[in-house]
Amino acid sequence: MSDLLDTLAAASPQLWEGTLVTLQLTFGGAALAFLVAVGLGLAALSPWVIVRTLVRVIVELFRGTSLVVQVFFLFYVLPLWGVELAPYTTGILALGLNYGAYGSEVVRGSLTSVPQGQWETTTALSMSWLHKMRRVIWPQAWALMLPGLNNLLIMLVKGTALASFFLMNDLTFVSDQMRRTAGTFTSYGIAMVIYLLIALALSWALRVLEARALRRLGLREPTKGETAKATAEAVA
Amino acid sequence: MIHFQDVVKRFGDTTVLDGLDFTVAPGERVTLIGPSGSGKTTILRLLMTLEDLTEGFIYVDGEPLTHELRDGKRVARRPRDVSKTRRRIGMVFQQFNLFPNMSVLENITEAPIHVLGKPKQEAREDALRILEQVGLRERANAHPMQLSGGQQQRVAIARALAMHPEILLLDEVTSALDPELVGDVLEVLREIARTTNITMLIVTHEMQFARDVSNRVLMFDSGRILEEAEPDKMFSHPEHERTRRFLQAIL
Ligand SMILES: Nc1ncnc2c1ncn2[C@@H]1O[C@H](COP(=O)(O)OP(=O)(O)O)[C@@H](O)[C@H]1O
Ligand SMILES: [Mg+2]
Numbered sequence: 001m002s003d004l005l006d007t008l009a010a011a012s013p014q015l016w017e018g019t020l021v022t023l024q025l026t027f028g029g030a031a032l033a034f035l036v037a038v039g040l041g042l043a044a045l046s047p048w049v050i051v052r053t054l055v056r057v058i059v060e061l062f063r064g065t066s067l068v069v070q071v072f073f074l075f076y077v078l079p080l081w082g083v084e085l086a087p088y089t090t091g092i093l094a095l096g097l098n099y100g101a102y103g104s105e106v107v108r109g110s111l112t113s114v115p116q117g118q119w120e121t122t123t124a125l126s127m128s129w130l131h132k133m134r135r136v137i138w139p140q141a142w143a144l145m146l147p148g149l150n151n152l153l154i155m156l157v158k159g160t161a162l163a164s165f166f167l168m169n170d171l172t173f174v175s176d177q178m179r180r181t182a183g184t185f186t187s188y189g190i191a192m193v194i195y196l197l198i199a200l201a202l203s204w205a206l207r208v209l210e211a212r213a214l215r216r217l218g219l220r221e222p223t224k225g226e227t228a229k230a231t232a233e234a235v236a
Numbered sequence: 237m238i239h240f241q242d243v244v245k246r247f248g249d250t251t252v253l254d255g256l257d258f259t260v261a262p263g264e265r266v267t268l269i270g271p272s273g274s275g276k277t278t279i280l281r282l283l284m285t286l287e288d289l290t291e292g293f294i295y296v297d298g299e300p301l302t303h304e305l306r307d308g309k310r311v312a313r314r315p316r317d318v319s320k321t322r323r324r325i326g327m328v329f330q331q332f333n334l335f336p337n338m339s340v341l342e343n344i345t346e347a348p349i350h351v352l353g354k355p356k357q358e359a360r361e362d363a364l365r366i367l368e369q370v371g372l373r374e375r376a377n378a379h380p381m382q383l384s385g386g387q388q389q390r391v392a393i394a395r396a397l398a399m400h401p402e403i404l405l406l407d408e409v410t411s412a413l414d415p416e417l418v419g420d421v422l423e424v425l426r427e428i429a430r431t432t433n434i435t436m437l438i439v440t441h442e443m444q445f446a447r448d449v450s451n452r453v454l455m456f457d458s459g460r461i462l463e464e465a466e467p468d469k470m471f472s473h474p475e476h477e478r479t480r481r482f483l484q485a486i487l
Contacts, residue, residue, distance in 0.1 A: 140336065
């Protein structure tokens with residue numbers, strides 16, 4: 001036991017650094033992914049076929065190619081064309097585009113799940129596109145899309161581990177380094193616990209948002225127990 | 237005044253309306269009856285611009301709605317122009333369609349404030365006055381989900397009225413209600429008919445209501461007007477055998 005504590009104490013500065021890198025990639029990637037998801041999700045409903053086709057191509061491109069390959073492409077191929085990206089930028093860009101593409105399907109699906117009668121009523125009241133989206137459609141779609149976005153956010157947390165491939169000192173990289181001094185079980189065990197804690201915290205935060213969104217719609221709020229259960233399922 | 241001119245509506249290969257012509261005078265209350273699938277809803281939805289007009293023209297007070305003749309050619313109007321004309325028209329749906337993310341009062345003031353640009357206080361007072369009229373003033377701050385179907389539909393009527401439309405479209409507004417809630421909604425509509433001069437196009441199976449409020453009844457069959465008459469005549473002495481059978485079936 002004291003061995004473990006000693007190891008932890010010795011490694012804690014690096015672990016802390018690694019966790020910070022992972023958190024930064026998570027928040028940066030999630031922020032970009034959200035913007036991409038909303039942008040593409042709305043564009044997928046465009047009345048213009050060209051726009052819809054373009055969205056499909058982008059989404060399929062990012063969903064159909066491996067995240068690892070996308071990162072390698074950004075990190076090793078782009079420089080050959082004279083575009084050098086910092087590791088952070090590369091990581092956030094790859095995570096944001098990839099999970100944004102997945103997220104756009106969630107956004108589109110949620111928007112189209114808002115009953116047709118709601119859309120038609122906004123027309124009958126002559127609301128502008130922006131107005132109906134902002135005040136009527138989005139608040140309803142938001143409650144529907146949160147569970148899906150929650151899942152993707154957890155996957156994104158785990159996806160940040162690929163930063164270690166291009167030698168960023170994220171949590172995975174640090175625990176890999178620790179292996180020699182602390183042993184395989186301890187170092188990866190600690191990494192797993194930290195990833196799990198991050199995932200649980202984020203998942204819980206999104207559950208809170210979801211409960212709030214449902215309450216605004218006058219829908220039943222999930223009880224604490226259900227929230228915990230759903231959180232566990234999303235993380236699993 | 238509403239004027240349908242050579243209106244054609246097709247869904248894919250199905251022609252629902254084939255060269256429909258009719259006129260509704262300002263302040264007139266017209267009830268549309270006819271078997272299911274005869275095109276009544278489609279007519280209201282075309283007026284509300286919820287469906288694309290395949291051919292022909294619809295005029296509101298002489299203003300083209302979605303399409304106009306320019307240099308002898310039929311062209312679609314710009315969305316902004318359509319929106320301006322559309323603001324004269326309000327609609328109440330069978331399914332109420334209240335916004336679940338807003339209170340009763342917010343449902344009613346949303347469009348007057350953000351579409352018509354009414355000052356908030358004025359929109360609020362107007363909304364409360366209309367709520368009073370539909371008998372729900374004390375529920376202004378309730379959530380739509382806390383209301384019965386009949387109350388929700390009365391809020392939906394209030395929401396449409398708050399835009400002060402010249403024309404009100406009512407598509408089977410009591411069909412989704414439990415029988416004991418129908419009366420209150422119809423009473424509210426009777427009151428509106430009595431106290432305003434809003435032009436009303438009504439699709440309903442409530443024949444007593446149709447008799448009480450409408451000036452004219454149009455009987456539709458397969459997208460055509462089979463016959464039209466004053467309600468007393470239509471309901472007591474219809475000209476066509478088809479109308480007689482239809483009325484017998486629903487009464
Ligand atoms: N969106 C649609 N797509 C295809 N057919 C439709 C659509 N809406 C209505 N129709 C058809 O148009 C006809 C008229 O429908 P509708 O106007 O709803 O009739 P009513 O209101 O008199 O019952 C029906 O045959 C119906 O099946
Ligand atoms: Mg109908």
